Amino acid sequence: MIKTCIIGASGYTGAELAALVHGHDQFELAALFVSANSADAGKSLGDIHPQFFNRIELPLQPIDEANLCALAESFDLIFLATPHEASHKWMKQLCSEKSANKAVIMDLSGAFRIKDKHKFAEYYGFEHHADKLLAAAVYGLADWHQEQIKNADLIAIPGCYPTASLTALKPLQQNALIDTAHFPIINAVSGVTGAGRKAALNSSFSEVSLQAYSVLGHRHQPEIIDYLGTDVIFTPHLGNFKRGILATITVKTSANVTERQITEAYQQAYQDNPIVRFRNSWPKIDDVVGTPYCDLFWKLDNKTGYLVVTSAIDNLLKGAASQAMQCANLRFGFETHAGLVN
Amino acid sequence: MIKTCIIGASGYTGAELAALVHGHDQFELAALFVSANSADAGKSLGDIHPQFFNRIELPLQPIDEANLCALAESFDLIFLATPHEASHKWMKQLCSEKSANKAVIMDLSGAFRIKDKHKFAEYYGFEHHADKLLAAAVYGLADWHQEQIKNADLIAIPGCYPTASLTALKPLQQNALIDTAHFPIINAVSGVTGAGRKAALNSSFSEVSLQAYSVLGHRHQPEIIDYLGTDVIFTPHLGNFKRGILATITVKTSANVTERQITEAYQQAYQDNPIVRFRNSWPKIDDVVGTPYCDLFWKLDNKTGYLVVTSAIDNLLKGAASQAMQCANLRFGFETHAGLVN
Amino acid sequence: MIKTCIIGASGYTGAELAALVHGHDQFELAALFVSANSADAGKSLGDIHPQFFNRIELPLQPIDEANLCALAESFDLIFLATPHEASHKWMKQLCSEKSANKAVIMDLSGAFRIKDKHKFAEYYGFEHHADKLLAAAVYGLADWHQEQIKNADLIAIPGCYPTASLTALKPLQQNALIDTAHFPIINAVSGVTGAGRKAALNSSFSEVSLQAYSVLGHRHQPEIIDYLGTDVIFTPHLGNFKRGILATITVKTSANVTERQITEAYQQAYQDNPIVRFRNSWPKIDDVVGTPYCDLFWKLDNKTGYLVVTSAIDNLLKGAASQAMQCANLRFGFETHAGLVN
Amino acid sequence: MIKTCIIGASGYTGAELAALVHGHDQFELAALFVSANSADAGKSLGDIHPQFFNRIELPLQPIDEANLCALAESFDLIFLATPHEASHKWMKQLCSEKSANKAVIMDLSGAFRIKDKHKFAEYYGFEHHADKLLAAAVYGLADWHQEQIKNADLIAIPGCYPTASLTALKPLQQNALIDTAHFPIINAVSGVTGAGRKAALNSSFSEVSLQAYSVLGHRHQPEIIDYLGTDVIFTPHLGNFKRGILATITVKTSANVTERQITEAYQQAYQDNPIVRFRNSWPKIDDVVGTPYCDLFWKLDNKTGYLVVTSAIDNLLKGAASQAMQCANLRFGFETHAGLVN
Incomplete structure (x- = not known):
């Protein structure tokens, strides 16, 4: 089982990801996180997204921004369903080469999608400072970039x-x-x-x-x-x-x-x-x-x-969560549609 | 023409009132006001409610809380489409007996609807301190309380x-x-x-x-x-x-x-x-x-x-603005449905 | 595998049933039928309910009203997602004691729900002529009548x-x-x-x-x-x-x-x-x-x-198809929520 | 007052026309007609369009197809809110030169909008046989063709x-x-x-x-x-x-x-x-x-x-009824927006 967590699980995309991981034979939904200053921290997923009430009752844990490396060491797979700037800010720790970080990162924000860093100021409203990660990120267009996705550790899920x-x-x-x-x-x-x-x-x-x-x-x-x-x-x-x-x-x-x-x-x-x-x-x-x-x-x-x-x-699915799941399937050696179509 | 203003014209009810007064032969839509700290102050009605764009282009003037008496002296009729507590707070000035206040007030908030002042703490979350006005207010259920409405100066429009x-x-x-x-x-x-x-x-x-x-x-x-x-x-x-x-x-x-x-x-x-x-x-x-x-x-x-x-x-109409207009019609001697049904 | 067919699969409830049976480990979606004079006869399920396009592409076969017994002999389980009168008319053949009919019938129409046959004329607009079947039918309120459902051959799924x-x-x-x-x-x-x-x-x-x-x-x-x-x-x-x-x-x-x-x-x-x-x-x-x-x-x-x-x-689910599936689970010895909640 | 009738008043456009004519100072809503075989014949407008209940309670009279000339003689203005083929079929009688027909016709169907009669077979599914009327019809694009509209007797209201x-x-x-x-x-x-x-x-x-x-x-x-x-x-x-x-x-x-x-x-x-x-x-x-x-x-x-x-x-308004009213205003010498904007 691929040990998986979702950061940003209080949003609509995060909740869909939780359902997909929960329903997948090969992935384990091990933890859900939200920003520490979110009003939803401490609640359970079902409180916020009642379709999952009594079904996926994991708590939304406040994330410890100071120690994201620990997350990247503990999980095999991390989905980031976070705002663009949060992904940008947190990615360096999550992908640090110095630590034993092993997690594959699927970023559902826009922070690593386009390659020209100068466009972030114009279109996203912040300066991009993670050149190396931006260069390394693979664009997770799952029906097209399958070979690259299979070998990537940072995958930018398309918009x-x-x-x-x-x-x-x-x-x-x-x-x-x-x-x-x-x-x-x-x-x-x-x-x-x-x-x-x-x-x-x-x-x-x-x-x-x-x-x-x-x-x-x-x-x-x-x-x-x-x-x-x-x-x-x-x-x-x-x-x-x-x-x-x-x-x-x-x-x-x-x-x-x-x-x-x-x-x-x-x-x-x-x-x-x-x-x-x-x-x-x-x-x-x-x-x-x-x-x-x-x-x-x-x-x-x-x-x-x-x-x-x-x-x-x-x-929320092909445009976010299920395409991310396609990428996760590809990256971990399963069929692209595993857990998505029966 | 009855010189009329609306306080709280940025809301949905206020906008409907503006349209009804504007379309009425006997009332003049003379001014629109919003709270001085509203982000809408200074905009025109059509900016906020585009169905009125180019049609009712009065500005939303910031209200001068310190000088509400002046309003009550300048207008024949004031509609308050304001939050409950704002109506409660402002009513004393608007209805001051000491000044030459002449305006009839139609309050579309809940601040003067129920007669037992103790219920305000329970149901509205604030203590009511305007006993005399509460006693004087007439409940503007326009199809029932016509005689009282015709003689009232403070009319509490029903919920x-x-x-x-x-x-x-x-x-x-x-x-x-x-x-x-x-x-x-x-x-x-x-x-x-x-x-x-x-x-x-x-x-x-x-x-x-x-x-x-x-x-x-x-x-x-x-x-x-x-x-x-x-x-x-x-x-x-x-x-x-x-x-x-x-x-x-x-x-x-x-x-x-x-x-x-x-x-x-x-x-x-x-x-x-x-x-x-x-x-x-x-x-x-x-x-x-x-x-x-x-x-x-x-x-x-x-x-x-x-x-x-x-x-x-x-x-927004029979449940607020058009019932208020029925009351205004009654109060100023017109047929109850004037300007509402043709 | 419980060999299952759905009669009336062109409707919304029939389509939901098809999806539930298709996704269930223990039931086989073997055939779909519609009325022979339906404009949908011969089409595939995905043509009519495109969410199932390319996924459940069974044809909607025209039913042979003259030979319903054959159906009841060929399948273990038949869902009737048919109009009230069609269920009433067809049930005698489907449940004939003289043949080797073996199928369990789940009727999602109202034709066998209420026990007083005189009420059908008043509330359903037709005279009920199947006294014995009406008496035998079990009301499939799945969270309440579990023991009766486990032993029934004709189950009237509640409205x-x-x-x-x-x-x-x-x-x-x-x-x-x-x-x-x-x-x-x-x-x-x-x-x-x-x-x-x-x-x-x-x-x-x-x-x-x-x-x-x-x-x-x-x-x-x-x-x-x-x-x-x-x-x-x-x-x-x-x-x-x-x-x-x-x-x-x-x-x-x-x-x-x-x-x-x-x-x-x-x-x-x-x-x-x-x-x-x-x-x-x-x-x-x-x-x-x-x-x-x-x-x-x-x-x-x-x-x-x-x-x-x-x-x-x-x-369409708890009010029809998933409650029918709960009844099918109970009748065939599975957990009530098998295939419904994971 | 311009004596006006509407043929096809049971539809959504017809109802909007009825409201606009009813509310206009210069036009009299004198009669409403529907096809003689319509299930709505004999009902009142308010039965079908309850927003007009008790307000515009004219009956929907069955039209006498054999004697449309009489209509064209009795009214100053006829709105046709009818299917394309009905307009095509009825127009010859309504616009007959031999009679004393005086009515101006506003056709809200597509039957006289495009000038190339061969396109009707391709796009409308019927052969067009009214060459002279097709040539005479003015396209009622009210903000552009004002001079032509002022002088036309058959105006084809745009789609x-x-x-x-x-x-x-x-x-x-x-x-x-x-x-x-x-x-x-x-x-x-x-x-x-x-x-x-x-x-x-x-x-x-x-x-x-x-x-x-x-x-x-x-x-x-x-x-x-x-x-x-x-x-x-x-x-x-x-x-x-x-x-x-x-x-x-x-x-x-x-x-x-x-x-x-x-x-x-x-x-x-x-x-x-x-x-x-x-x-x-x-x-x-x-x-x-x-x-x-x-x-x-x-x-x-x-x-x-x-x-x-x-x-x-x-x-239903600028795309049909209110544009037709603009044309009627122009044709009868009023401001284009009379009765539409106050």
Whole structure:
């Protein structure tokens, strides 16, 4: 059994991770931690996330920031479901080379996703000072970077929007099917859990209503561009639902691209992948909520060469916790979908 | 024109009041105020409530607590859409007998609704120190207390749940149709705007899901009991919608009460009332949202003598702003529904 | 492996059953059937319920009404997730004594729930003609009738509202804690899936809004009364959510009943029951959606003797499919929660 | 007073029209009609749309298809809120030149919106046989075609999506700010009322969840292209809300276009227009629901030349009924926003 803990288990992603680890044959959910100054410290998981009441009743222990090395020595696997700056601050201790740290780290924050450290000031609001770790971190896009993930000790789990976007776009880009002179246009709508578990006026029930936000400046745009290898325009929206992301992507295809080439590109990428599903109709958000799937459907307009692809995921699962679990499976030698699909 | 201002116009109720006054032929929306330490001070109404953008662009002026008398001298009518304690604290200045204060005050908080000042500590969390004003305040149940309202200078607008409940129960109680040995059971579900415009985890979109709260201890229970004149059990619920209240009320009727007696009691109470509607089917929340109506429908079980009545209102209108407007109409000599129904 | 089929797998309950059987170690999901004249006949489960796309891809076979005996001979266990009249019509063949029928039948319709056959005309709109089967059927209230369920061949799975209501009320009734001169008042709100998977104006998205319905005449009222053993007033409501039921129950307790007696009654009933959870706060619908739990929380008003209990379930799981699975577990010798809670 | 009737008043758009005409000083709501074989014939408006119960209690009269001329002779203004084929079929009688028909017709269906009659077979599923009327019909884009509308007798009210799209795009196109080698990409999400008031599985509450539909083939795409004068890619989505449309439009601007040029284009188009609002933040659906406004906000990415504009309307008002009322105001000599904004 892989001895596992979760730091940041009071949030929505942390709770989903707890459920996945708890339900997995090969991983042991050994401890849950929260920031020492969290109001949730000392409570049990079921107090905060009542769907787990009486089922996963581990306490949320306050983390000892001064002694994170001890954690990295005690556990085989640590999930960080923490704010970006907390991950950035704590990672040096967790990954110290001087100690006997052995834990594999899966960071679900954005602190180690993009490689250009200068972009952190612009998009994340803090200066990045962990050059070596940033260079070492592997981007955990689980359906693409499997060999690197298998050998990594620090894995930066992709953001929710990049996961939905890259799953749809990478097969096209890899096969040179995109006319990149026309940027792919990604319009995506996310459920409100994407904003995290917190009190905020703009995620108040009374205020939420479909709306674009962070237009032309969202931090997931450089992440998508980095791992796609070409420019895109990404416009996120907040939707009036709790979970899920639907990304609608419009692409100008290269000259003379056929429906068949597109289908083959997708098949080649995901032929035997149990997580990416080629649907036979346009996916709905609710088709994937509570599942680890990424559902794809597409249509090419032969007259104009424009292609529309939609991609649907559960933002907390494929967009966070279940993709992290895919990475953990890969890293520890199990099938990518173990514990996720039966 | 009745020169009118609203204190607390940044909240949902205040905004509805602004729209009603703005649209009324006989009232002039002369000024909007918010607490001086509100983050909204200085903004315009349309910035905060964009449905009024470019339409009601009055600024939200910071109120000068030290000089409330000046307000009461300058305006004919002041609506207080303020927290309970703010109303309690400010009322003495607003209603000072020593000055030339002339404004009629409509208080939409709970600070002057119940007559027993000792209940404020228990239900509202503060000690009430304004005995004289509490005694003078008229309870603005607009379909019942019309004569008192016409002559009052301080009118305490009823709570949203009491409005829905009393409209349904008072005709029965007045006609001795209730077997009061069995307490009427009021189950009501309110939209989230009832919690006010604020950041709070339990009104976050991701957290809201139908749930009972404040069971057997909600502050509207004593208010209902006071103005009904008999005990009730009142159980409020938070629903996953923005606006509206549906109250489902179960009453054991007195011996041998007939359907006809019930119908007559309701007709007698609301015969020509343009605001209370006798529906021919069970009302939905959305039938009344955005309207000043209280919709009623009922059914008597002849075998057992139990009667079920449901009562639907918009919590921000009939449960607050439009009932306040009914009171203002009555107080200044207009028809009760002027500016509300055309 | 218990060879299992589901008749009526195109509906919401049937799909949930398919998922539970598919995920259970001891049961084999061998076949899915739908009515021969269903537009869904010949499609796969994943076409209709895309959350199961690529995962449970069994075809929905048209059922041969003329030869139901063959089904009952081929399977160990048959779930009927069919309309009331279809269950009533088909049951004689499925349970024929003359053939070698061996299948245990779990009927999720209402056709065999209540014992007084005369009530079917009144509440279900058809005459009941299967006296012997009606007498033989065991009511599958899984947390209460375990011994009978273990030995039954025809099990009538309770309705969703009765499950939520009886779980809350039976411990009180069994311990004589209810002053039955005052009928318990049950107000419950159900998600729209309770109306089944079908086109209907009143379950159209544009029309749904919280509303009472079937007041004082819903078919679940006699079912609750029968299995509780005392009268109740039951008022159902349609809520603007997909899944879940919240029942708010108000009870006048017998003279001098204490909080402690109530707690003991509940503990005695459900002490080691992994499905009924005693919560420490008022349950929300979303706390139980997607789970097999029934969550309870209660409060007694010592001054008046009124008790409020709320009970939350997923209408498609504890209110249908997972309770049927509990019954199947009991009938075939497994733990009641096998395959439901890990 | 302009004597007005509405044909098709049982639908959502018809009901909104009824409310607008009823509330307008200059128009008289003289009669409501529905198809003779409608189940709603004979009911009153308030039975079907309870928000108007006791307020607009006109009966829904069955229309006499054989004698539509009589209608056109009796009324000054007829709104057709009817299916496309019904409008097409009835229009010849309503607009017959031989009779004394005097009514101005506002058709809210799509039957007279696009000028190329061959597209009706492809996009609407019927052959168009009214060439002369098609040629004569004026497209009622009320903020653009004011002179034509003032003189027209048959006005084809634009579709909901084209209204949102054209309001955002026409100022850019008119000023040659679009690099039309890159098609503008329109992604729009509509509330479920856009599908009409009817029973249908895909608009059932239990089934609705954010989803693209009619991708690359929706009938509003040719309408947008016709009145914009350049190609676009339009992808509609169904959202989980009742009312409203949010269109997110991505445009590659012509070389060297500046933020200032864009602002000037919009100001020039809508400077004193009380219906089109330039917001100072990204509009939400709920900011415009229940209002006649079209809210715009935009941002230019100087580095790449891509511009994102979002446009929000109420699909039943600015996308149908209130735009029809704007046209009626223009046609009968009133201010465009009379009866719509106070």
